[in-house]
Amino acid sequence: MKRVIAITVLLAASSGAAFAQTTSQTVSLAEVARAEEARRKTAKKATRVLTNTSLTPAVESSIPAPPSPAPAASGATNATPGVPTTNIPGGKVEPAPVKGDQAFWAGRMSKARTDLGRTQMFADSLQTKINSLRTDFINRDNRVEQEKIQQDLNTALAELERLKKEIDTQTKAITAIEDEARRANVPSGWLRPS
Numbered sequence: 001m002k003r004v005i006a007i008t009v010l011l012a013a014s015s016g017a018a019f020a021q022t023t024s025q026t027v028s029l030a031e032v033a034r035a036e037e038a039r040r041k042t043a044k045k046a047t048r049v050l051t052n053t054s055l056t057p058a059v060e061s062s063i064p065a066p067p068s069p070a071p072a073a074s075g076a077t078n079a080t081p082g083v084p085t086t087n088i089p090g091g092k093v094e095p096a097p098v099k100g101d102q103a104f105w106a107g108r109m110s111k112a113r114t115d116l117g118r119t120q121m122f123a124d125s126l127q128t129k130i131n132s133l134r135t136d137f138i139n140r141d142n143r144v145e146q147e148k149i150q151q152d153l154n155t156a157l158a159e160l161e162r163l164k165k166e167i168d169t170q171t172k173a174i175t176a177i178e179d180e181a182r183r184a185n186v187p188s189g190w191l192r193p194s
Helices: 002-042 052-062 102-139 143-183
Strands: 085-088 092-095
């Protein structure tokens, strides 16, 4: 019983001290607020106000201008009439690949092969995921986990089917480019990977 009374007295004394300390902090915070208000009244006002319109010229000057889409707009003229040109950042103008040009055919085949390679790589990694999900499904005893794995497996299988169709389409596109090049009498060396 003596302990309970001693603890109660101790708590009452400490809460009274905390209340007194809180009151003194509130007064000091009010004094600080008055002092800050007085400082703001005596401080000089900002001499320059920054707005979006005042910042816009500085931002635009630090960003390089995009190349103009038409050579006539940039002031450059074609050296050869009828040959299209492309603007390169840095102010240079280069002729665009012409349909009968080696750069045109090599670039076209390179892009087609790159797209096909990327799709095949994605399909291979998806097949690895499918194999992993099948193994994981077999090794699980929990029915809820198996259902979740089965859903993931079905999604991955559907995506793999879509990728197989895309690979088939891209393979046919490469064959079509080769046939078109053959009909246009393009040398076969232009189509080989470099």
